[in-house]
Each structure stands twice: as C-alpha cells, then as structure tokens.
Amino acid sequence: MLCLFTAQSPAHAALTVTVSDNGKNIGRYDIYEITMEHPDTYGNPWQDVTISVAFTSGARTFAVGGFYYDAGTWKARFAPMETGNWTWQLTFSNGVDSYKAAGGFTCVASNNLGFIRIHPTNPYRLITDAENKPFHPIGIGGPAMTGTDSLFMDGLWGGKRISLQRYLNTLASGGINLFRFNSTKWGRAWIPRLDGKGRRVYDVAVGKVADWSMQQFHDKGIQMMMVVLPGKPNTKSPALDVDYFSYAINRWGAYVSIWELMNEVGFPGRPTTPEWYAALCPFIRDHDPYSHPITVSYPDPNSIGRDSKGRDYLDITSPHLYLGYGPGVDQAVISTALRPRGGRRHPGVQDHLSGQAHHLRRVRQHQQRGL
Numbered sequence: 001m002l003c004l005f006t007a008q009s010p011a012h013a014a015l016t017v018t019v020s021d022n023g024k025n026i027g028r029y030d031i032y033e034i035t036m037e038h039p040d041t042y043g044n045p046w047q048d049v050t051i052s053v054a055f056t057s058g059a060r061t062f063a064v065g066g067f068y069y070d071a072g073t074w075k076a077r078f079a080p081m082e083t084g085n086w087t088w089q090l091t092f093s094n095g096v097d098s099y100k101a102a103g104g105f106t107c108v109a110s111n112n113l114g115f116i117r118i119h120p121t122n123p124y125r126l127i128t129d130a131e132n133k134p135f136h137p138i139g140i141g142g143p144a145m146t147g148t149d150s151l152f153m154d155g156l157w158g159g160k161r162i163s164l165q166r167y168l169n170t171l172a173s174g175g176i177n178l179f180r181f182n183s184t185k186w187g188r189a190w191i192p193r194l195d196g197k198g199r200r201v202y203d204v205a206v207g208k209v210a211d212w213s214m215q216q217f218h219d220k221g222i223q224m225m226m227v228v229l230p231g232k233p234n235t236k237s238p239a240l241d242v243d244y245f246s247y248a249i250n251r252w253g254a255y256v257s258i259w260e261l262m263n264e265v266g267f268p269g270r271p272t273t274p275e276w277y278a279a280l281c282p283f284i285r286d287h288d289p290y291s292h293p294i295t296v297s298y299p300d301p302n303s304i305g306r307d308s309k310g311r312d313y314l315d316i317t318s319p320h321l322y323l324g325y326g327p328g329v330d331q332a333v334i335s336t337a338l339r340p341r342g343g344r345r346h347p348g349v350q351d352h353l354s355g356q357a358h359h360l361r362r363v364r365q366h367q368q369r370g371l
Helices: 164-173 183-190 204-220 238-252 274-287 327-338 357-368
Strands: 002-007 015-021 025-027 032-037 050-057 060-070 073-078 084-093 098-108 116-118 126-128 139-141 144-147 150-153 160-162 178-182 223-229 258-262 294-296 320-322 352-354
Touching: 015 084, 015 098, 032 060, 032 084, 050 073, 060 204, 060 238, 073 084, 073 238, 164 204, 178 183, 178 204, 183 223, 204 223, 204 238, 223 238, 238 274, 258 274, 274 294
Parallel strands: 025 098, 139 178, 178 223, 223 258, 258 294, 320 352
Antiparallel strands: 002 015, 015 032, 032 073, 050 060, 050 084, 060 073, 084 098, 116 126, 144 150, 150 160
16 A cells, blocks of 8 residues: 655645555554654654554554654554454654644454463463463563574574574474563664663664564564663652563564563562552553553562552562572572462463573472463
8 A cells, every 4th residue: 555645734844654554454563563664853863753653453553653763764654453454544753843644454363373462251261362261371582683584693603603593493393482572682772772862762673673573473473571671770750660661562563462571670689669660650550552461581579569449569479589599599589489469369471490400390380380
C-alpha cells in the first residue's frame, strides 16, 4: 500500500510524508509495518517527531507509537491478534504541523502461537495467546548480535562468532522455545546518549541489528523475553527510563512476549526505589498495546507494590539462581523466588542458572520441584 498527501496548517509550510506498508495480507501475530518518509531534518529525530497509530478491528482499537529508524525515515509496527480486516488512522507530528493518513490490511491465519500469557485461573502457569494452550518455557540467555547474521558467543562457546542461523537451528533442534534478549550483552552501544536538552538519542545501527535479529527469532517461533534497560536504574530521573521503555515498546513490542526491566536490578550497584517502579511499571501497562507480562531478575523488595489502578508492578518471578554457595544460601534464594509477592502468586520463569558441575544434582532437584 502506498499513499501520499500533505497536510498544511494556515500559518506554516506543508508537512510532507510518504507512507507505505509491507503488505496487504499479514499473518496472525506476524509484523505489520508502516514506513513514513519525511524530508525535514531535526535536532533530535527520536524526540522531535511523535507518531501515533490507532489500529482497529471490529470494536477493538489498539494505540501504537512510532519510532525514528534512519535518515528521513520513521516506522510503526503492529502484531495483529485477530484475523479479519484491520484499519488504521495515523498522525505524524513535529510539534508544529501534523500529517494524517489512513489505511488497512487483512490479517490471515498463521501457525504463530501468539504471545505468552498468565493462565487465567492458575497463576503459576503460562499459556500462549493464539490457542490458550499451556506454555512450558525452555529457554536460554542471549548473546550479543554484532552485525548481520553474526553474534558473539561467550561462555561454553569459547568467545566465538557464529552465524545466527546456525545458532537458531541449534536452539530449535534442542526444543528451546524462549530466548532472553539481554541488552547488557551489547555493551555501551546499547546505552543512549543525551542531546543538549537532556533528551535521549538512540543508536541507529544497533536498532537495526536488534530489529533483524528479533525477526529471525520470530520466524523460528521462539518467544522473546527482552531485558530492556542497560546500565543502572535512573532513580533520580525515572523519566529517562520511561522514555527508553517508550522507545522499546514502539519498536519491539510486536516481537516481545515478556518485558524484563533490567538485568539483575536491585543487585549491589543497581539499587532501585519504590518510586522508580511506580514511574516505570504503570507507564508500561498503559502504553503497551499487547499487555506483555513484566518481570525483573531478582526478588527486589522495592518491586512489591501496586499502582493506582490496583495492578501489580510485576507479573512473573524470574530469579537468577547462582548455586553453589552452600545449601542454606541456595535454599534461601529459591524460597524467596517462590514466595507470593505482595499477597499474590505469580508464575516463575527461571532465567539464569549458574553453578559448578558438582552442584548439577541440586539443580535437577530444584527443577523437578517445578522451578
């Protein structure tokens, strides 16, 4: 689909945007993408342009934001959850003028399982959105993608660079169905810089590689658990982390099934505050059109709370179990992970295991107990 027209306010020059999409038939839970080309230049194109798209099917409407992609190009993405005809209404604004467009597509049946959800009657279980069938996560933590079809493998792989396709084929053959995409593995390139006004600027090249790699996992049918925030919590300026999550939701929300706020948040060196969770978690719930579950990789006491609408800050417990410190310490970590949080019970996704070989028997025992 291609449409071109301009919108003009009486006091300003015309705002010209060329809009195109990636097809008229999109599989259920596949990615529908709108591309906007706009010739004007901005001091901070991530922040100076805002995009809102309303996707409608029947009586349901989902609000989606857009993001800056590259020079003169912005995008918006959506994963349709229902088959049938969809329409959309788009607004592209630079704060002075705005441009509006409309379009549509047809969502067709696919083999996609859909997003991960918490079972409606059993808070310890997970299901997939498309068929409401049980989902038993068997996952792996993520290496860093360093370029097109290239990733750096640490740990057991001995620091090698291998093909992402080889990696995906290995995961699929082993029954892996969940991948933990860890932003901290990307190094400083993932950390945005600030412009002269204290607003965030994101890395164009890193964004593209993340796009490409997430699409490969999606095509393989492997669910995505994304660790979004790099570095340390911005407890003094939570709005910076809120902005980062706004960018992540708009760019990668259609690929992700679980949001992990930050790697090992609450650990020494990464302290949090109740106010940090109070700013971040309600924003995610209000702006994520897919209502993905939220988690952290540590049972942080500050994360136990609810927002003004009565919603828990977190939905899933996903502890990092560094075993081998002795039976008492190991058991304390596991007991903390299983404990109901704030009076409510949550499913557990054990997203990190570490220990020496002679502790593997204890690991197996914990896994058999349902972790």
